[in-house]
Amino acid sequence: MAVCIPALALHHEYDPQIWGEDVHIFKPERFADGVPNATKNCAAAFMPFGMGPRSCVGLNYAFTEIKIALSMILQQYSFTLSPTHTH
Numbered sequence: 001m002a003v004c005i006p007a008l009a010l011h012h013e014y015d016p017q018i019w020g021e022d023v024h025i026f027k028p029e030r031f032a033d034g035v036p037n038a039t040k041n042c043a044a045a046f047m048p049f050g051m052g053p054r055s056c057v058g059l060n061y062a063f064t065e066i067k068i069a070l071s072m073i074l075q076q077y078s079f080t081l082s083p084t085h086t087h
Ligand code: HEM
Pocket: 007, 047, 048, 049, 050, 051, 052, 053, 054, 055, 056, 057, 058, 059, 061, 062
């Protein structure tokens, strides 16, 4: 028997109790304090690589590739502190 988890539906089954009232908004900064905080410690609310013994074996490879791609993109830009930035 095959069990299929529709990842897209899972992450779009909007649950304001977990994600907040702004659940429909694309808001990457909701992960700024880590996944556990963003998901109110609900491990099953966000599982892009699945979970359990059959979770994605390519997870670490995928993360490495993502970091390489991001660093290659960022090398094309230069960054300076905003003059209005205060600590
Ligand atoms: C952003 C990239 C990737 C995402 C989001 C992703 C996501 C997933 C998900 C959701 C599953 C199903 C887990 C489950 O059934 O609970 C899975 C399984 C799997 N993934 Fe990935 N994956 C990614 C990249 C990769 C890469 C780069 C490889 C190999 C080089 C890979 C190899 C596999 C394999 C072999 C399985 C089956 C594991 C099993 O059934 O035991 N994945 N992946």
